[in-house]
Amino acid sequence: MPIRNTPERWGALAKFFHWTLALLIIGLFFFGLYIADVLKGFDKIAPTNLHKSLGLIVLGLALARIFWRFAGGAAPKLPLRMPVWEKGFAHLGHLALYLLMILMPLSGWWSVSASPLTTPVKIFDWLTLPHLTTPQAAAQLAQSLGLIGAELTGSRLMNASWNLWKEVHGAIAWGLVLVVAGHALAALKHHFVNRDGVLRRMLPFGGPVPQKD
Numbered sequence: 001m002p003i004r005n006t007p008e009r010w011g012a013l014a015k016f017f018h019w020t021l022a023l024l025i026i027g028l029f030f031f032g033l034y035i036a037d038v039l040k041g042f043d044k045i046a047p048t049n050l051h052k053s054l055g056l057i058v059l060g061l062a063l064a065r066i067f068w069r070f071a072g073g074a075a076p077k078l079p080l081r082m083p084v085w086e087k088g089f090a091h092l093g094h095l096a097l098y099l100l101m102i103l104m105p106l107s108g109w110w111s112v113s114a115s116p117l118t119t120p121v122k123i124f125d126w127l128t129l130p131h132l133t134t135p136q137a138a139a140q141l142a143q144s145l146g147l148i149g150a151e152l153t154g155s156r157l158m159n160a161s162w163n164l165w166k167e168v169h170g171a172i173a174w175g176l177v178l179v180v181a182g183h184a185l186a187a188l189k190h191h192f193v194n195r196d197g198v199l200r201r202m203l204p205f206g207g208p209v210p211q212k213d
């Protein structure tokens with residue numbers, strides 16, 4: 001299978017990015033909910049470190065994927081028979097996925113940076129990254145945007161800001177998962193209703209698709 005895209009199908013590297021990121025993002029979504037809603041106290045520490053490490057790997061892979069989208073050869077075209085409005089909708093969905101794939105880990109990194117606990121941002125023990133902000137600057141931003149009470153000060157302010165940024169991270173996760181669900185449903189419609197091979201050309205071992213139009 002060629003590494004680069006061909007007019008008929010996605011290349012091996014584009015497929016690798018697609019399915020690795022899909023698995024990691026869906027896994028991290030449920031793992032994040034489990035950490036936030038089920039675990040308590042010290043039991044959170046090791047799973048949160050794993051969540052942070054894998055989430056930062058998602059950021060690296062998403063950036064590499066965007067680079068490869070431009071460098072890996074033209075994307076295979078959508079079927080000629082597909083209505084223009086549907087093509088427009090598909091392109092908008094893909095754009096949203098790329099944006100959310102970047103915003104998702106950045107919002108997690110930001111929320112950890114906004115925490116008054118000043119926990120490190122690390123990819124396992126391989127690489128320590130800087131904080132994106134300070135708890136004070138993140139709290140000021142939240143207050144100036146009117147997202148938390150202007151009257152809050154001291155530790156109440158820091159905690160309100162940290163909780164807010166964690167909620168933003170959670171809201172982006174729900175947004176991303178909804179777009180992913182719409183994207184997967186559209187791919188299934190192409191496969192079972194239109195039978196046009198749009199899903200097959202992205203499958204790990206999917207071969208070239210006979211073009212009907």
Ligand code: HEM
Nearest residue numbers: 025028029032033036052055056058104105108109170173
């Ligand atoms: C694709 C990447 C990611 C996905 C899909 C994801 C998803 C989630 C979800 C769904 C939650 C639960 C939110 C809630 O219900 O409040 C969560 C929590 C969290 N995430 Fe992420 N996340 C990602 C990346 C990151 C990164 C890169 C970091 C930090 C570097 C991070 C740090 C956290 C933290 C600290 C929590 C809160 C856990 C707690 O409540 O103590 N996440 N994440």
